[in-house]
Amino acid sequence: MDALFIGSLTLSLLHALIPSHWLPFVTIGQTERWSLRQTLTVTAIAGLAHTVSTTLLGVLVSLAGWQLAENYHDLSERAIPLLLLALGMWYLMQHLRHRHGHDHGDPGAAGMTDHRKARSHSALLLSLGLAMFLSPCLEIETYFLGAGATGWEAVGLVALIYNVITLSGMLGMVTLGRRGLQQVNPHWFEHHENLITGLTLVVLALFNFFIEF
Template sequence: MIEIITGSLIISLLHAVVPNHWLPVLAISRKERWSLSETLNITLISGVAHILSTILIGVLLSLIGAELNENMEQFTKVVAPAVLVLLGFYFVRQHYQQHHYGGKQQQLFGKPKRKIVLALVIAMLLSPCMEIEAYFLLAGTQGWWVMASIAILYAAITLTGMLLWVRLAYKGSLKLNWHKWEHNAGIITGITLIVTGVISFFTH
């Protein structure tokens, strides 16, 4: 259980830092000359859409995990940890491939604000955080309070992180190599999933 919460915390923190969700909003904001308050409000709206779709999928996976745990003796011991390890290797592999964020933002420049916001919300709604979903699956074997803890932790950290980074970047207080951050986050995510899976295997 501790490893599930810890792994979820690490993934949530990484997710809040990696700019592939909030940087496009900032880029459009600068192009469209939005104020800081407008930019933060739109970041909030799109962030909530992203969190809702992630948690909705997570709850469904928790239900599946709980059902499998009741009817499949080896699920908690073997299958769930194996899923984490396999996903971990997938993200490590992705680390060595090229990443791009905000690829479609150019298409939104010059559009009416309402259409831009709608497009951002839909894009965020349709791009849930798949890295955290494996933890929801495993949480289903531990009880509803573990699932709820992951959901609250993920939502709070992700939304706070998005708003914080947008605010700092908007004011020019944040000057980092975001591509490097995004690229390296992949391998950290992968290693976190692998370690969690291995620990889960040996502690259940």
């Protein structure tokens, strides 16, 4: 049980430090002018979707064996890179549109600002939540498999450790990341925010295509 506890704790902590689990929230939150509280809320919701899908898969693995996770591997391996890539391309398009339309005002746009912001926030939350839900941590499933052979108490322990450590780690990294971005010249970031966010998401997507976590 000690080995199960230590292994789950270590893997969960390392998992939370993966850039694709917190950097998109930092860059998107800065670009969308979210407060730290809003950014952490979105991170918590998307992170919970991630840990819930991992836990659900883990329970099934503990019952049905490792083969279930192997069959799911290809889908989860492609889901998050594709969604990150789509979000990244959207932000790059916004950057290009901003450059072309910088000198053209829209007198009717002001009345639609709040509505568009709300719609954008909901769409981003859905996209990020879906990306995280479809990419469960497969490495921790080995501990669920071992816990399944020990009993439901061990399965519950692995699930508790993974959920608490992963969510806490993601929130902590987002907080540190936000503080780091505050050191960047806000005027410079304002003119390059969509480009920075888009490139960050595209690089993470490409990185995830070739690096298996």
